[in-house]
Amino acid sequence: MLGAARRQLGSAPMLGQVLRRLRPATSARAYSAAAKEMTVREALNSALDEEMSADPSVFLMGEEVGEYQGAYKITKGLLDKYGPDRVLDTPITEAGFTGIAVGAAYQGLRPVVEFMTFNFSMQAIDHIINSAAKSNYMSAGQINVPIVFRGPNGAAAGVGAQHSQCYAAWYAHVPGLKVLAPYSAEDARGLLKAAIRDPDPVVFLENELLYGESFPISAEVLDSSFSLPIGKAKVEREGKDVTIIAYSKMVGYALQAAEILSKEGISAEVINLRSIRPLDRAAINASVRKTNRLVTVEESFPQHGVGAEICMSVVEESFEYLDAPVERIAGADVPMPYAANLERMAVPQVDDIVRAAKRTCYRSVPMAATA
Amino acid sequence: MASFTAAAKFLAPVAAARSGGDSRAPPPPFPSASLRPRRKPAPSRLRTVLAVSSDVLSGNKSAPAAAAHSAVTREEALELYEDMVLGRIFEDMCAQMYYRGKMFGFVHLYNGQEAVSTGFIKQLNQADCVVSTYRDHVHALSKGVPARSVMAELFGKATGCCRGQGGSMHMFSAPHNLLGGFAFIGEGIPVATGAAFAAKYRHEVLKESGPDGLDVTLAFFGDGTCNNGQFFECLNMAQLWKLPIVFVVENNLWAIGMSHLRATSDPEIYKKGPAFGMPGVHVDGMDVLKVREVAKEAIERARRGEGPTLVECETYRFRGHSLADPDELRKPDEKSHYAARDPITALKKYIIEQNLATESELKSIEKKIDDVVEEAVEFADASPLPPRSQLLENVFSDPKGFGIGPDGKYRCEDPLFTQGTAQV
Numbered sequence: 001m002l003g004a005a006r007r008q009l010g011s012a013p014m015l016g017q018v019l020r021r022l023r024p025a026t027s028a029r030a031y032s033a034a035a036k037e038m039t040v041r042e043a044l045n046s047a048l049d050e051e052m053s054a055d056p057s058v059f060l061m062g063e064e065v066g067e068y069q070g071a072y073k074i075t076k077g078l079l080d081k082y083g084p085d086r087v088l089d090t091p092i093t094e095a096g097f098t099g100i101a102v103g104a105a106y107q108g109l110r111p112v113v114e115f116m117t118f119n120f121s122m123q124a125i126d127h128i129i130n131s132a133a134k135s136n137y138m139s140a141g142q143i144n145v146p147i148v149f150r151g152p153n154g155a156a157a158g159v160g161a162q163h164s165q166c167y168a169a170w171y172a173h174v175p176g177l178k179v180l181a182p183y184s185a186e187d188a189r190g191l192l193k194a195a196i197r198d199p200d201p202v203v204f205l206e207n208e209l210l211y212g213e214s215f216p217i218s219a220e221v222l223d224s225s226f227s228l229p230i231g232k233a234k235v236e237r238e239g240k241d242v243t244i245i246a247y248s249k250m251v252g253y254a255l256q257a258a259e260i261l262s263k264e265g266i267s268a269e270v271i272n273l274r275s276i277r278p279l280d281r282a283a284i285n286a287s288v289r290k291t292n293r294l295v296t297v298e299e300s301f302p303q304h305g306v307g308a309e310i311c312m313s314v315v316e317e318s319f320e321y322l323d324a325p326v327e328r329i330a331g332a333d334v335p336m337p338y339a340a341n342l343e344r345m346a347v348p349q350v351d352d353i354v355r356a357a358k359r360t361c362y363r364s365v366p367m368a369a370t371a
Numbered sequence: 372m373a374s375f376t377a378a379a380k381f382l383a384p385v386a387a388a389r390s391g392g393d394s395r396a397p398p399p400p401f402p403s404a405s406l407r408p409r410r411k412p413a414p415s416r417l418r419t420v421l422a423v424s425s426d427v428l429s430g431n432k433s434a435p436a437a438a439a440h441s442a443v444t445r446e447e448a449l450e451l452y453e454d455m456v457l458g459r460i461f462e463d464m465c466a467q468m469y470y471r472g473k474m475f476g477f478v479h480l481y482n483g484q485e486a487v488s489t490g491f492i493k494q495l496n497q498a499d500c501v502v503s504t505y506r507d508h509v510h511a512l513s514k515g516v517p518a519r520s521v522m523a524e525l526f527g528k529a530t531g532c533c534r535g536q537g538g539s540m541h542m543f544s545a546p547h548n549l550l551g552g553f554a555f556i557g558e559g560i561p562v563a564t565g566a567a568f569a570a571k572y573r574h575e576v577l578k579e580s581g582p583d584g585l586d587v588t589l590a591f592f593g594d595g596t597c598n599n600g601q602f603f604e605c606l607n608m609a610q611l612w613k614l615p616i617v618f619v620v621e622n623n624l625w626a627i628g629m630s631h632l633r634a635t636s637d638p639e640i641y642k643k644g645p646a647f648g649m650p651g652v653h654v655d656g657m658d659v660l661k662v663r664e665v666a667k668e669a670i671e672r673a674r675r676g677e678g679p680t681l682v683e684c685e686t687y688r689f690r691g692h693s694l695a696d697p698d699e700l701r702k703p704d705e706k707s708h709y710a711a712r713d714p715i716t717a718l719k720k721y722i723i724e725q726n727l728a729t730e731s732e733l734k735s736i737e738k739k740i741d742d743v744v745e746e747a748v749e750f751a752d753a754s755p756l757p758p759r760s761q762l763l764e765n766v767f768s769d770p771k772g773f774g775i776g777p778d779g780k781y782r783c784e785d786p787l788f789t790q791g792t793a794q795v
């Protein structure tokens with residue numbers, strides 16, 4: 001019974017090739033007329049497309065960004081449109097091609113480096129930190145490095161310890177880097193455009209599980225001149241009882257938690273950080289001064305993480321406003337397990353956020369598991 | 372130098388294997404020598420040899436006729452056959468189980484490449500090591516990890532070879548000296564080189580290894596990985612220190628959707644061995660008997676302490692890169708060309724032609740393996756999920772690594788600790 005489909009070799013992938021040829025070229029205008037909704041994938045793709053078309057010094061490099069149309073199809077159509085001189089398929093050599101991109105940025109080009117996932121940036125981290133982040137300082141401002149490192153970051157599903165990790169805190173630790181983490185399609189478009197136009201190295205942390213999600217999008221956001229300021233957080237939902245601060249996929253969880261809390265009479269304010277470094281301390285503190293309670297949410301490991309930094313900014317600036325201990329929701333302090341049941345325990349769930357918010361409001365809830 | 376002489380000796384029998392059925396000359400070592408007048412090849416002390424001429428590189432699509440293999444006994448042939456069939460049936464079952472939602476994430480199957488795993492790993496002893504990649508299920512099986520433990524691992528069950536903590540890309544089994552599936556390109560190569568370093572150290576410093584010589588490590592990795600710096604760094608150190616390792620390149624011509632020829636300035640990978648002073652061999656990776664012959668030589672050479680070998684096996688994967696890959700870039704005629712050279716069919720034909728076994732004997736092996744794999748699925752399916760307590764286990768071998776709690780005791784001593792309810 002279980003052996004039925006055995007010994008079938010290969011598959012029949014011809015359809016895909018045909019479809020690819022029929023695919024319409026991506027362009028900003030393709031969206032502006034009809035769409036009121038846009039996926040994060042389309043947002044990123046259109047931002048790349050528009051910035052490449054606006055500035056010939058912008059080019060893409062990475063594994064499978066060209067002929068394969070991107071491992072997650074973020075660069076779809078760009079090879080056809082801009083050709084192999086500006087959309088470069090690299091061999092699998094992160095240390096090498098990242099260094100090459102940094103060198104090109106020294107010379108005034110604007111590389112956008114795609115890591116197939118940010119996990120693989122570990123093989124290139126020397127160049128991100130030592131060659132990209134520090135050059136402007138070491139050269140006393142003679143050599144700036146206008147480069148973007150982008151790709152999916154954070155926990156994916158079922159891929160085990162090496163492929164499921166968030167690098168926000170890692171890169172946010174480093175002076176000279178800007179670290180962005182979009183949540184919605186608007187974030188993705190506005191922040192990626194800002195990153196590409198920025199004169200400094202930007203680490204741009206996407207999330208694979210958000211690529212296919214659709215968000216409402218305004219005409220202003222669709223305009224090719226649109227961009228978002230780096231370093232500004234966004235209040236996604238206003239509230240008065242507790243502040244929930246999150247980034248990337250966890251913003252969605254925080255919004256769900258806020259919805260549940262509202263049914264129980266707790267009004268939660270949700271802040272989408274957008275930028276991990278610089279950190280919008282003003283927005284964080286303004287909200288905490290209003291609600292007097294704080295829950296931080298991140299997918300990564302707790303220790304020395306983004307939540308810790310947010311908490312410190314509040315301790316330094318608004319300590320006397322706090323009415324309850326700050327709660328930190330983070331991934332479990334373990335490498336990501338493969339088994340689905342353990343994996344679920346290892347990443348934050350909406351319920352964890354709800355419980356933490358209630359604790360800050362002194363509503364009695366059972367002790368939450370760290371997992 | 373002694374090692375170079377040894378290398379040349381080693382290569383002689385491989386050259387003989389090539390001349391058996393293939394009259395085409397190997398390509399010159401520097402195909403574009405005229406364009407690069409200043410890069411004259413150094414006087415060759417070390418010869419590289421093609422064990423079979425290459426389909427890709429010569430553009431010749433005719434399958435080479437079976438070369439004269441050194442005699443294989445009935446028992447050996449059947450062992451090879453059984454191992455390859457196990458690899459194939461196991462992987463086909465994985466595809467079914469993946470589509471039924473029994474396993475998840477990235478699942479990279481090995482179909483088509485069985486001759487490499489079988490041809491190499493079946494020449495190893497228990498104490499020898501294997502280091503693999505994310506495409507590691509079949510390497511684990513060849514090394515002797517029971518099919519049920521591999522399947523249970525893929526199902527994320529507590530009975531898996533890593534209790535469900537590793538998953539498809541991370542198979543480990545210490546008793547089998549399977550040192551891991553490594554999911555990042557190139558990272559297994561230094562780890563394998565380190566295992567070989569330890570074997571030499573045990574032998575020379577600790578005087579621990581047996582009379583046969585050094586324990587050998589096989590590092591398996593793909594063509595795409597040969598463009599990663601760790602490959603070159605380790606070729607250098609392995610040869611510098613004469614480590615007992617064989618670098619086994621499974622050149623399946625593609626790295627996801629990146630053709631080897633589009634990614635690599637000089638696509639003849641085996642030639643990179645001599646650049647570091649070690650022998651480089653190219654072998655038809657669809658012919659398990661040829662692979663086995665090259666493997667034997669390279670492994671024995673490592674065991675004798677004569678150093679590493681780089682072996683490029685030209686092979687092909689019959690499925691997409693992973694079960695999530697739409698596989699749109701590989702041409703149908705390329706796929707069918709290699710499908711026609713299925714290594715299992717080829718061995719079957721050889722066994723029958725040489726009267727080593729009958730068709731029905733081979734059928735009964737297939738039946739036996741069918742049962743083994745069915746049983747593996749049933750076992751995996753019936754096995755329990757990992758308990759909650761497992762979440763915090765194994766982060767450290769000494770859980771005191773979790774530190775000291777507010778009560779001044781180690782957190783791991785808290786009775787609630789492994790229930791996952793203690794704050795860590």
Ligand SMILES: Cc1ncc(C[n+]2csc(CCOP(=O)(O)OP(=O)(O)O)c2C)c(N)n1
Nearest residue numbers: 092120554555556593594595596625626627
């Ligand atoms: C450092 C790193 N970069 C990128 C990847 C993504 N990736 C996984 S497999 C693969 C292709 C590998 O091709 P090859 O070495 O030929 O092995 P094959 O899959 O063909 O067996 C890539 C790019 C990775 N795993 N690690």
Ligand SMILES: [Mg+2]
Nearest residue numbers: 593594625626
């Ligand atoms: Mg390959």
